[in-house]
Amino acid sequence: MLAVIAERKLALELSTLDICFVVALHVRGEAAGLTSFTETQLEEVFAQASAVAQPEADQLRRRATLAIQRLRDQRMLARVDGQGVVRAGELALTRLAAGIVQFYLEEDVLTRETLGLLTASLRVAITGVREAAQRAVEPAAWQDGVAGPLRVTITELVAGIERRQRGLDLQQEDFQAEIRRLLEADWFGAIERCQGLLESTSATLRELNEVLLRDTAVLLGLLQDIEELAIAAAEPDAEAAAHRLMDQVDRIAAWGSARQRAWSEYFQYVHRYLRDVVRLDPTRALMQRLRDQLAGAGRRFALAYAGAPPIRILRTVTALPDRPPVVRPRAPRENQPEPDAGEDPQVALDGKVQRALDGGATALSAVTGEVTTELPAMERFVEAGRVAQTVARLARAASAIERPWVPVGDDLLIEDWTLRPGPPRAPDAKNENAEPPGPRGASGDAGGGAGDASGSGSASGDGGAGDASGSGSASGDGRANDAGGDRKHASAGDVG
Amino acid sequence: MTRPGYAQLQDVILDAEFPELDLALRRGRHIDREDVAWYALLGDAQDHLEAFYRRYGCELIHKTDGYFYLLPTGDKLSRRQLAPGDMVVGQALALLYLHPSTVERAGLHTHEELIAQLAAVMGSDALIRAFNPKRRRYDERVAQKAVRSRVGEAVRRLAGLGFVELVDDEQMRLRPALMRFAEPVRGLSEPAEALAQLVARGEIALEDDTVAHADGDGEDDGGDGGADDDELGAGAGADDGESGAGAGADDGEPEAAVEAGTGAGGAGAAGAERGERAAQVAPHRGAGADDDDDDDGDDP
Numbered sequence: 001m002l003a004v005i006a007e008r009k010l011a012l013e014l015s016t017l018d019i020c021f022v023v024a025l026h027v028r029g030e031a032a033g034l035t036s037f038t039e040t041q042l043e044e045v046f047a048q049a050s051a052v053a054q055p056e057a058d059q060l061r062r063r064a065t066l067a068i069q070r071l072r073d074q075r076m077l078a079r080v081d082g083q084g085v086v087r088a089g090e091l092a093l094t095r096l097a098a099g100i101v102q103f104y105l106e107e108d109v110l111t112r113e114t115l116g117l118l119t120a121s122l123r124v125a126i127t128g129v130r131e132a133a134q135r136a137v138e139p140a141a142w143q144d145g146v147a148g149p150l151r152v153t154i155t156e157l158v159a160g161i162e163r164r165q166r167g168l169d170l171q172q173e174d175f176q177a178e179i180r181r182l183l184e185a186d187w188f189g190a191i192e193r194c195q196g197l198l199e200s201t202s203a204t205l206r207e208l209n210e211v212l213l214r215d216t217a218v219l220l221g222l223l224q225d226i227e228e229l230a231i232a233a234a235e236p237d238a239e240a241a242a243h244r245l246m247d248q249v250d251r252i253a254a255w256g257s258a259r260q261r262a263w264s265e266y267f268q269y270v271h272r273y274l275r276d277v278v279r280l281d282p283t284r285a286l287m288q289r290l291r292d293q294l295a296g297a298g299r300r301f302a303l304a305y306a307g308a309p310p311i312r313i314l315r316t317v318t319a320l321p322d323r324p325p326v327v328r329p330r331a332p333r334e335n336q337p338e339p340d341a342g343e344d345p346q347v348a349l350d351g352k353v354q355r356a357l358d359g360g361a362t363a364l365s366a367v368t369g370e371v372t373t374e375l376p377a378m379e380r381f382v383e384a385g386r387v388a389q390t391v392a393r394l395a396r397a398a399s400a401i402e403r404p405w406v407p408v409g410d411d412l413l414i415e416d417w418t419l420r421p422g423p424p425r426a427p428d429a430k431n432e433n434a435e436p437p438g439p440r441g442a443s444g445d446a447g448g449g450a451g452d453a454s455g456s457g458s459a460s461g462d463g464g465a466g467d468a469s470g471s472g473s474a475s476g477d478g479r480a481n482d483a484g485g486d487r488k489h490a491s492a493g494d495v496g
Numbered sequence: 497m498t499r500p501g502y503a504q505l506q507d508v509i510l511d512a513e514f515p516e517l518d519l520a521l522r523r524g525r526h527i528d529r530e531d532v533a534w535y536a537l538l539g540d541a542q543d544h545l546e547a548f549y550r551r552y553g554c555e556l557i558h559k560t561d562g563y564f565y566l567l568p569t570g571d572k573l574s575r576r577q578l579a580p581g582d583m584v585v586g587q588a589l590a591l592l593y594l595h596p597s598t599v600e601r602a603g604l605h606t607h608e609e610l611i612a613q614l615a616a617v618m619g620s621d622a623l624i625r626a627f628n629p630k631r632r633r634y635d636e637r638v639a640q641k642a643v644r645s646r647v648g649e650a651v652r653r654l655a656g657l658g659f660v661e662l663v664d665d666e667q668m669r670l671r672p673a674l675m676r677f678a679e680p681v682r683g684l685s686e687p688a689e690a691l692a693q694l695v696a697r698g699e700i701a702l703e704d705d706t707v708a709h710a711d712g713d714g715e716d717d718g719g720d721g722g723a724d725d726d727e728l729g730a731g732a733g734a735d736d737g738e739s740g741a742g743a744g745a746d747d748g749e750p751e752a753a754v755e756a757g758t759g760a761g762g763a764g765a766a767g768a769e770r771g772e773r774a775a776q777v778a779p780h781r782g783a784g785a786d787d788d789d790d791d792d793g794d795d796p
Contacts, residue, residue: 176600183596269602276561276672277594287594289681294587294617298687300703301694302583303676305524305657306554306566307576 012074019104020049020117021067022076025093026101027160031152036080036090042068052121071097115208118161119215125154126222133229133238142235146226150241158248165255168208172263175201179270188282191274198267205263212256219249346390349383353390357419364417365406367391377411384414396420505548508541521549521556521566522573526658526673528563538564557699561672563658569698577701583677584626585650586659588614590677593670603670604663611647 014022024045025037037045046064050057057063068091071077076097079089093101132145179197182190223246230239281287292298349371356367368387372380391397396419403415502508517534520527527534538545538558546556553570568575578586592598592605592613614623624639627646655662659676661669675682679699680691694700 180596180600183599187596266602270599272562272672273599276675281594286678286682287591289687290587290591290594290678291617293678293681293687294584294591294614296618296622298680299691300580300583301680301691301700302577302580302703303586303700304567304575304577304698306522306568307524307574308522309574310519310523 013070014074014100017049017053018067018070019100020053021046022071022093022097023101023104024049026098027153027156029093031156036092038090039068042091048121048125051124052117055120076100114164115161115211118157118164119211119219122154122157122161122219123215123222125149125157126219126226129154130222130226130229133226133233136233139235142230142233142238146230147235147238147241150226150238150245154245155248158245158252161252162248162255165252169259172201172259176266183278187284188278191278194270194274198270202263202267205260209256209260212253216249216253220246223249346386349386349390350394353387353394357391357395362419363406364388364391364397364419365408365414367419368412368414369408372412373409380409380412384408384412388414388417391417391419396423502541502544505544508537508544508548511537511541513537520658521564524565524576524657526563526565526671526676528658528672530661530669530671531658535562535564559672559675561675563671563673565658565673565676567698575698579650580629580703581627581646582650582653584614584618585610585647586654586674586677588617589651589654589660589670590674591617593672593674594678598670604667605670606666607644607648607651607668608666610651610668611644614647 043064077091078094080092136142179194223242227242352371356370361367371387372383397417399417405413406416513533549556553572555567558564627643659673681687683690
């Protein structure tokens with residue numbers, strides 16, 4: 001492998017401008033989603049890179065041609081269209097160029113030079129955008145000349161600064177670890193080198209902070225102009241882009257001052273440590289003695305300190321009110337029950353059923369329909385059972401063995417009885433509770449409340465889970481049998 | 497040296513910072529450069545305040561490491577001594593303070609690092625013995641848990657005295673006053689000689705003198721009931737019931753539970769009760785009982 005490289009005389013020779021050019025191409029490609037560049041695009045990007053790296057140089061086109069050729073010779077740009085001399089070609093960055101770009105974008109650390117370069121680029125770009133904003137009249141011009149560049153190109157540049165800030169943060173962490181390593185390796189002898197490192201880093205941070213303070217003021221002024229122009233032209237996109245960018249620039253400035261402050265504290269801490277610990281214990285004997293002391297050598301001792309108890313502040317004295325004497329209550333503790341004149345619901349139901357019967361109803365379904373017609377759906381279901389129990393008590397009911405299911409309204413089905421005129425059958429002598437007629441009697445706990453008639457022949461209308469008990473009960477127990485649709489079945493005759 | 501600004505003691509006392517500073521000093525707080533306003537006040541009014549506190553039988557000590565504290569030399573102001581457990585923790589913290597790793601993180605260390613330092617220097621067994629001196633046998637896991645708990649308590653007490661600053665639940669910042677723990681071994685003279693000088697100045701007390709106080713430091717006396725031979729945590733009322741054989745396991749307060757658990761097996765409830773009572777009483781009895789509870793409530 002090495003022989004091949006030597007034989008082919010591979011070499012890389014890149015100037016700052018070349019690196020800027022390659023990085024700018026990468027940024028442009030990422031922002032615009034380009035995989036290759038036309039020669040015109042290459043020249044435009046080169047012009048931007050040159051404005052940053054060599055702002056005074058002239059003969060832009062010639063230098064662009066030479067730079068492109070250099071990159072092609074070093075396999076950083078490759079032609080990808082395959083058209084030869086037929087027309088101007090398209091070129092793309094190679095993997096080699098991409099690797100270099102990644103290295104510089106991700107590994108680069110913020111220095112005064114890179115920060116100056118990036119802020120200068122930002123200034124040039126934002127100035128261009130401001131000029132475009134001053135010229136723009138049509139919404140399309142605002143979009144292409146102001147909002148677009150602010151959102152893409154300039155945001156990328158700001159992101160570049162932030163990336164380098166992260167690099168600097170990492171470098172400082174390494175630097176703090178380096179001070180530790182130096183002290184561990186050469187305790188007293190490391191003082192000079194530690195102080196040198198501290199001074200150099202402090203100087204770097206100070207310079208960065210100065211650059212940031214100066215340049216961010218200029219950048220914010222330019223962005224403020226663009227924002228005002230966008231507001232005047234009623235261009236919310238451009239205004240929002242400028243505002244967002246101002247926030248980012250503010251963040252960069254805040255980072256600078258925060259790092260400066262944090263480093264200042266660290267600087268003082270290390271200097272104090274070097275002075276109080278390292279210089280006073282050049283041979284590290286103190287640490288060893290302290291270790292021995294902790295391990296149990298020598299007599300044990302305890303530090304003394306002042307331990308004044310807290311000042312006791314007494315609670316304010318207040319006269320307690322006299323408690324009232326204990327006396328027997330004069331009024332009776334419990335009130336006498338009073339009669340309630342409220343209407344008995346069963347009596348009311350009896351009246352309704354009786355009116356229906358008197359009106360000529362000949363079937364349970366007819367009575368149920370008449371009595372429950374004005375009730376809400378859920379109450380009708382419960383009331384149907386009570387109606388069945390009441391009908392069984394007030395009328396003579398008859399039923400076939402197979403009772404038909406008859407709809408009552410839209411949402412209720414009941415097993416129907418036929419009602420014959422005349423009073424109900426007299427109670428069985430053997431069982432006073434046995435209800436007369438009906439199919440075979442009815443027992444019922446109507447709604448779990450009043451009127452239960454148990455034993456053989458019951459109409460259960462308990463509206464819940466009531467099972468008619470006893471032999472031959474016609475119950476309107478309100479069990480919900482899903483017989484299709486939303487209609488509920490009130491079984492008027494679970495024969496238990 | 498008194499700098500301009502405090503021509504008389506009255507000027508110092510009228511300073512808005514003085515009442516809080518005075519209370520802190522009287523409660524044993526060590527003041528260093530991190531306490532910016534207090535340190536500046538002490539530095540500016542040092543002459544006035546030295547004379548002022550001398551009238552109370554105290555010395556206002558200023559160490560070249562950059563901290564002040566008040567040392568009672570008479571009987572007008574209460575004088576306390578750190579408990580043995582606090583001393584062990586304080587010396588380990590001082591060792592950490594001197595270690596180069598402190599520089600890397602600007603004085604920040606974690607509780608885990610502290611316990612690792614203690615274990616590395618003393619050895620695990622000695623560490624457990626140091627915090628459970630009356631136990632002959634112990635359950636390793638329960639004892640380790642007790643050590644961690646007691647180290648945490650010691651750190652909190654030392655933080656109240658200004659030796660460390662608790663940054664969060666895990667981290668603490670080491671402060672220059674920790675160098676007090678290294679005083680006996682700091683000079684060029686023999687440690688025994690240095691120790692004698694420090695004792696003569698009243699800055700430290702030797703262990704023999706502190707035994708009476710240490711018994712009540714709230715560390716070792718929780719419901720022992722003379723059952724030193726019992727395995728730590730083997731009694732009822734043991735911590736979480738993990739090692740406890742009897743009923744009455746106390747899930748609530750691990751420290752009290754561990755101490756209560758040294759009672760005779762089966763006497764858990766009583767042991768726990770004794771332990772709780774001892775834990776309640778201890779802070780008011782012993783040296784090093786300068787718990788932060790003192791700061792509550794009654795302050796002006």
